[in-house]
Amino acid sequence: MNIAPLVDVVFLLLLFFMLTSHLIQEPAIKIKLPESKTSEAQKDQLKTIFITENAQIYYLEKRVDIENLKRAILESTEDVTEDFLRIKADRKADIGLLVKVIDEVRLSGVNNFSIVTERR
Numbered sequence: 077m078n079i080a081p082l083v084d085v086v087f088l089l090l091l092f093f094m095l096t097s098h099l100i101q102e103p104a105i106k107i108k109l110p111e112s113k114t115s116e117a118q119k120d121q122l123k124t125i126f127i128t129e130n131a132q133i134y135y136l137e138k139r140v141d142i143e144n145l146k147r148a149i150l151e152s153t154e155d156v157t158e159d160f161l162r163i164k165a166d167r168k169a170d171i172g173l174l175v176k177v178i179d180e181v182r183l184s185g186v187n188n189f190s191i192v193t194e195r196r
Contacts, residue, residue, distance in 0.1 A: 107166035112193035123152065124192075125181070127165040131173055142176055149184040156185035164192045 107128055125145070126134040133140050140148050153159045161181055165174045174191075181189050 107164060108168070109164060109192060109194040110167040112195065115193045115195050123159065124162040124164055125177060127163070127169045127173060127177060129166040129168045131170055133173075133177065142173070142180065145177065145180040146184045149181065149186060153184075153186065157187065159186060159188065161186055161189040162192050163189060 107126060123136065128134070133142060133145060135145060135148050136152060138148075149161070150156070163174070163177060163181070165177075178189075178191075
């Protein structure tokens with residue numbers, strides 16, 4: 077039995093998955109996540125709030141002021157009680173700003189959110 081064609085097919089499938097896996101990336105906003113020993117991996121969600129080191133806030137890859145964050149969340153969510161948000165804050169970001177962002181998320185009615193960290 078000749079298995080050379082089977083090896084070729086398996087090799088092509090491996091090559092395809094290796095090349096396409098590099099195309100799935102996070103948005104290009106550079107932040108360094110804080111580390112946590114108890115963090116758990118979760119599947120990617122679409123709605124993410126980024127807080128950069130220099131106190132800039134991005135929601136759905138658009139820059140937003142803290143005053144307009146609640147309105148932006150309400151405009152982009154269909155059901156605030158069921159939607160899920162991720163908050164990714166740079167480890168050097170101001171904690172006070174992070175608390176304000178969490179307050180705005182809660183005031184918008186979203187109760188399902190998480191703060192993303194990196195595992196050590």
